[in-house]
Amino acid sequence: MSKLKVAVIGCGSIAKHRHLPEYASNKEVEIVAVCDIVEERVEEFATKYEAKAYTNYEELLLNSDIDAVSVCTPNYLHAPISIAALNAGKHVLCEKPMATSKEDAEAMIKVAEVTGKKLMIAHNQRFVPAHQKARQLIDKGELGKIYSFRTAFGHGGPEGWSADGLDSWFFKKEEAFIGAMGDLGVHKTDLLRFLLGEEFVEVGAFVETSAKKNADVDDTAVCVLKTESGIIGTLAASWSYVSKEDNSTVIYGEKGIMRLLDNPVDSLIIQYQNGEVAKYELGKIQTNEAGGQNNSQVIDRFVKSIIENEDSPVSGIEGMNSLQVVLAALESQKTKKIVSL
Structure with missing residues (x-):
């Protein structure tokens, strides 16, 4: 079976310490793209994980090869990027807090239902x-x-x-x-x-x-x-x-x-x-x-839920x-x- 192709949007600390290394250590996954508005930061991770670098998430979402994305941006961008990614046909793992209002959280949940894509909130x-x-x-x-x-x-x-x-x-x-x-x-x-x-x-x-x-x-x-x-x-x-x-x-x-x-x-x-x-x-x-780098299980459970078509391990409603x-x-x-x- 071909590997799940994932992208990480936002290359700050949570992506650096959790999402990217945990995707990299999951045998079912290939990291194909990374995105950050800071060009030198995204280039560094693109080189490290042999992925394509983007500085614009909308451009990244046009890439039809990508199956799933992690949204690791500042909080105010969680909902708009997650909604755009779900509408682009990608499964979404969104960092917490999932949104900055109940209305935005509800919108994320609705789009996940309509598109039939997984939405998981990273409550580790x-x-x-x-x-x-x-x-x-x-x-x-x-x-x-x-x-x-x-x-x-x-x-x-x-x-x-x-x-x-x-x-x-x-x-x-x-x-x-x-x-x-x-x-x-x-x-x-x-x-x-x-x-x-x-x-x-x-x-x-x-x-x-x-x-x-x-x-x-x-x-x-x-x-x-x-x-x-x-x-x-x-x-x-x-x-x-x-x-x-x-x-x-x-x-x-x-x-x-x-x-x-x-x-x-x-x-x-x-x-x-x-x-x-x-x-x-x-x-x-x-x-x-350093030395405390044990697996959070968030990534592995997200990946498994997509591959085995199971319910989201932490659903949008739980996150909300x-x-x-x-x-x-x-x-x-x-x-x-x-x-x-």
Whole structure:
């Protein structure tokens, strides 16, 4: 069988560390094109992956050889490029957050339905082994009734790893639309929906810019969330954690407490009510650090869904529901009220 021909639009850090190397290591795939508005950047990747270089995505989409694209651009371009790619007959893997409004997200979903092409949103936290195991254990009733949770995703900010450093689009409202809450918070709204198997119905939030002098988007956010069955908890997303990254989630249930990525060795720990402790060493989360280059599974699952014609591993609707919690947090900050979804 001939290989799946893919293109990557946007050659910043996420493309460099995740999409391109993971496509390159997938035996079913051939990288045929790369696109970026920065000419020397795109030429470098074109040479490295023996692909055709484009500086205009519309031109790239006219290439009928391409079966699928990854959209790795600044947030404000996710929806228009994804919609153009779907209309051009390509399957689409779009980085998160999938769009900057519910309307744009709905438009993406509709076009995917009309064209019959796959649309996947790159929510990698679902595929972390500890999170997969946690979902199974929660589904099995290992914690009993879930009461509460707390989750955090914070690090020192995009300047540490973005291709443009301090001048990154991440800090510019017209390109990013939303800061730490869109970059990191949406990972956790998606993860919690995945783990708890429920939608959020109410959101209250403080979304501030307190750490970054060069940003006109938020860098520190704390949200209070409530699910349809009444599980309540907190979500923190921040670019102001200047030392060690925090990527932990704790779930409190009637039979015990589950700690995810909260311990450097055991990525899943359950502390039971009766004093017993279960520890699972399931490997760390994928990082972009040297030596931490394990596979995020996002690319492999996207490729498999196309080749085997399976449902999208993280559908547009899933992406939209995770985005809506983030949009509600912004609204809560603006109105100083609890927002109902």
